[in-house]
Amino acid sequence: MVGLDVILNALISGVLLGGMLALTALGLSIILGVMRLVNLAHGEFLVAGAYAGLFLLQWTGIDPLLGLGLIGIALALIGYPIYRFLLAPLAGKGPEASMMTMFGLSIILQNVFVLLFSADTRAIERGYATVPLDFGPISVPQIYVIGFCISAVLIAAVHVLITRSRFGGDLRASADQPQAAAIIGINVGRVHAITFCLGVACAGIGGTLIGVALSFTPTSGAAYLLTDFALIVLGGLGNVFGTLIGGVVIGMLQSLGGLTLGDGYRDLVALVLFLAVLSLRPQGMLGSRA
Amino acid sequence: MRSRKSHELLSAGHRLSRHLRAVALCSVAVLAATKPAAAADEIVIGASIPLSGPLAGFGSFQKWGYSRAVDEVNKSGGIAIDGKKLLVRLVLRDDKTDPNATAANTETLLSRDKAVALLGSCTPALVNAGALVAERKKVPLVTACNPLEAFKSVRKWTYVWDLFFDEPELAAIPFKALRDLKLETNKKVAIFHDNGPDGQVVGGALWPNMARDAGYEVVENTSFPVDNTQFTSIVAEAKAKGADIVLVDAITPQAVSLRKQIASAGYAPKLLVIEKGAEPVQFAEALGKLADGVVVGGYWDPSFPYPGAKDLAAAFEGETKLTSSQHIADSYAAAQILLDAIASAGSLGPDTINAAIARTDKNYVVGPIKFDENHTAKLPLVMLQWQAGKTPIVWPQERANGKVLFPLP
Numbered sequence: 001m002v003g004l005d006v007i008l009n010a011l012i013s014g015v016l017l018g019g020m021l022a023l024t025a026l027g028l029s030i031i032l033g034v035m036r037l038v039n040l041a042h043g044e045f046l047v048a049g050a051y052a053g054l055f056l057l058q059w060t061g062i063d064p065l066l067g068l069g070l071i072g073i074a075l076a077l078i079g080y081p082i083y084r085f086l087l088a089p090l091a092g093k094g095p096e097a098s099m100m101t102m103f104g105l106s107i108i109l110q111n112v113f114v115l116l117f118s119a120d121t122r123a124i125e126r127g128y129a130t131v132p133l134d135f136g137p138i139s140v141p142q143i144y145v146i147g148f149c150i151s152a153v154l155i156a157a158v159h160v161l162i163t164r165s166r167f168g169g170d171l172r173a174s175a176d177q178p179q180a181a182a183i184i185g186i187n188v189g190r191v192h193a194i195t196f197c198l199g200v201a202c203a204g205i206g207g208t209l210i211g212v213a214l215s216f217t218p219t220s221g222a223a224y225l226l227t228d229f230a231l232i233v234l235g236g237l238g239n240v241f242g243t244l245i246g247g248v249v250i251g252m253l254q255s256l257g258g259l260t261l262g263d264g265y266r267d268l269v270a271l272v273l274f275l276a277v278l279s280l281r282p283q284g285m286l287g288s289r290a
Numbered sequence: 291m292r293s294r295k296s297h298e299l300l301s302a303g304h305r306l307s308r309h310l311r312a313v314a315l316c317s318v319a320v321l322a323a324t325k326p327a328a329a330a331d332e333i334v335i336g337a338s339i340p341l342s343g344p345l346a347g348f349g350s351f352q353k354w355g356y357s358r359a360v361d362e363v364n365k366s367g368g369i370a371i372d373g374k375k376l377l378v379r380l381v382l383r384d385d386k387t388d389p390n391a392t393a394a395n396t397e398t399l400l401s402r403d404k405a406v407a408l409l410g411s412c413t414p415a416l417v418n419a420g421a422l423v424a425e426r427k428k429v430p431l432v433t434a435c436n437p438l439e440a441f442k443s444v445r446k447w448t449y450v451w452d453l454f455f456d457e458p459e460l461a462a463i464p465f466k467a468l469r470d471l472k473l474e475t476n477k478k479v480a481i482f483h484d485n486g487p488d489g490q491v492v493g494g495a496l497w498p499n500m501a502r503d504a505g506y507e508v509v510e511n512t513s514f515p516v517d518n519t520q521f522t523s524i525v526a527e528a529k530a531k532g533a534d535i536v537l538v539d540a541i542t543p544q545a546v547s548l549r550k551q552i553a554s555a556g557y558a559p560k561l562l563v564i565e566k567g568a569e570p571v572q573f574a575e576a577l578g579k580l581a582d583g584v585v586v587g588g589y590w591d592p593s594f595p596y597p598g599a600k601d602l603a604a605a606f607e608g609e610t611k612l613t614s615s616q617h618i619a620d621s622y623a624a625a626q627i628l629l630d631a632i633a634s635a636g637s638l639g640p641d642t643i644n645a646a647i648a649r650t651d652k653n654y655v656v657g658p659i660k661f662d663e664n665h666t667a668k669l670p671l672v673m674l675q676w677q678a679g680k681t682p683i684v685w686p687q688e689r690a691n692g693k694v695l696f697p698l699p
Contacts, residue, residue, distance in 0.1 A: 006530045
């Protein structure tokens with residue numbers, strides 16, 4: 001019989017880890033919501049962020065969490081030419097072409113990672129990533145708390161950007177009615193470019209957090225892509241705060257799955273939930289673009 | 291008019307025919323140029339190994355070991371076949387840690403690259419996938435990196451040979467070491483193992499039985515998929531149950547994640563054994579100081595009294611500037627055994643080479659090798675422990691070149 005402290009530990013850890021994963025899913029969500037692009041290379045952008053954090057630390061000594069802004073900018077700069085030269089020419093040619101382009105890019109990026117960085121297992125070694133935070137009988141990994149806080153702050157910042165800024169207005173208009181937005185003078189291509197760069201930056205920053213908390217290899221991205229899909233379907237497509245709530249819920253349910261069926265069945269829980277929500281409430285538990 | 295049209299049609303037909311002939315000729319020329327069939331003046335041996343994917347850490351060592359053995363033979367002038375010295379060409383294909391790719395690569399090595407004999411991949415899932423193809427095609431394959439029970443459980447082999455450690459011996463190491471080194475624990479054991487073939491054998495069957503036989507209490511025994519990365523629940527449970535001994539069988543990415551999660555949960559078992567995943571140096575590189583104290587079974591060390599052991603490690607470290615791994619030794623020895631057999635056979639016939647492998651009885655860099663009736667050669671085991679980026683032998687005492695770090699820092 002599992003004790004109450006074990007259940008609480010697992011649930012709180014699950015909530016915190018889910019919140020951290022929400023940041024990685026946010027990039028996928030806004031790109032899908034605004035551009036209608038299923039970004040199958042999202043997992044590789046996440047892994048690129050983990051490598052960026054690792055090499056930032058190794059080459060400059062800058063702590064990857066302090067350098068998250070730099071990592072986000074670097075990933076956004078990588079994202080722009082991908083949008084400009086691979087995705088923009090496919091605008092208006094249907095969703096399949098761009099989706100398959102990103103699928104091809106994911107394979108290319110995996111091979112580039114192997115070529116440049118070898119296929120070794122990596123982790124970003126930081127002392128604060130391997131100490132617990134104790135609250136009486138409850139003990140949770142400190143890095144999960146840090147990751148959750150960073151994730152929540154960045155998700156809130158993206159929410160403010162989308163709801164309170166002029167760019168946010170353009171973005172929402174481009175997502176809802178791209179043709180009408182273009183007629184009233186919104187540069188939809190520019191909005192899509194910025195959205196794509198923002199999504200890639202979020203994936204990269206999330207990847208750095210994963211690199212600090214767990215481990216990664218050039219091919220780790222695929223597993224996170226699946227979890228992220230489940231998470232954004234649960235939270236509602238393009239719903240920024242829904243992504244955070246989706247992350248928390250999925251983290252909690254994964255932990256319950258881990259406790260009852262074993263940690264190996266965490267992903268099973270997430271994917272069953274993904275299919276159930278798609279069947280019963282395809283707009284997501286919280287609806288789209290709140 | 292009609293005849294003019296007919297003439298035009300005929301001319302067009304001729305032009306088309308000429309074009310088709312040209313295309314056909316070009317295609318034949320291109321095919322002939324690209325077909326990498328074995329030339330008459332070389333011996334091709336092949337291997338499908340994990341150069342990418344989660345097991346790439348092992349594949350890089352295998353590549354080095356196989357290549358070194360072949361390079362040495364070529365530097366000495368090659369191997370005499372029917373009285374003529376031929377150089378050896380090693381063809382390596384990346385199986386991306388995917389058994390399906392291993393099987394496909396093995397087919398390609400035989401049909402396209404015309405390999406006359408093969409070397410193995412790493413871990414049972416990959417090695418056995420390629421070995422079954424070799425067995426079906428009746429081409430000899432020498433492998434290491436495949437625990438013997440997992441190898442023997444597949445079938446009665448005719449063309450495939452395995453030199454590695456035996457799982458029951460590996461599983462017994464922690465309990466023997468705890469006894470011999472008089473390490474005090476509360477005798478509570480938690481076992482975490484992946485659901486791969488060797489994980490099931492070691493973690494699912496051998497460890498629990500041996501723990502009970504040695505008077506230990508197994509408070510938790512959990513399996514997980516090979517690619518699982520989150521272990522918070524099982525770690526919390528082991529911590530709550532107060533297990534002083536944690537035994538893990540998992541590949542490197544999972545081993546790294548698990549070690550971090552054990553630390554970040556504030557869980558401090560006294561003995562942490564991580565088989566398989568803690569072997570490559572990447573484990574220690576990814577974890578830094580957190581790797582210190584982690585124990586892993588070992589079948590080779592440069593200090594072993596075998597011919598060329600010290601030189602092999604020095605050569606690896608000199609060339610790559612990396613810390614050596616035991617995997618360079620078994621892969622080097624496997625390639626040497628195959629090359630010796632080809633030399634002894636003096637022919638490229640698969641059955642002749644296979645018969646020569648069966649006659650192997652020689653001291654190699656991993657110790658004396660003589661295959662038994664199951665086509666296996668057992669490598670003796672020691673207990674290694676990560677200490678400041680190195681893995682000294684800490685058990686058995688007669689081979690130890692370092693002191694055990696206990697309890698886990």
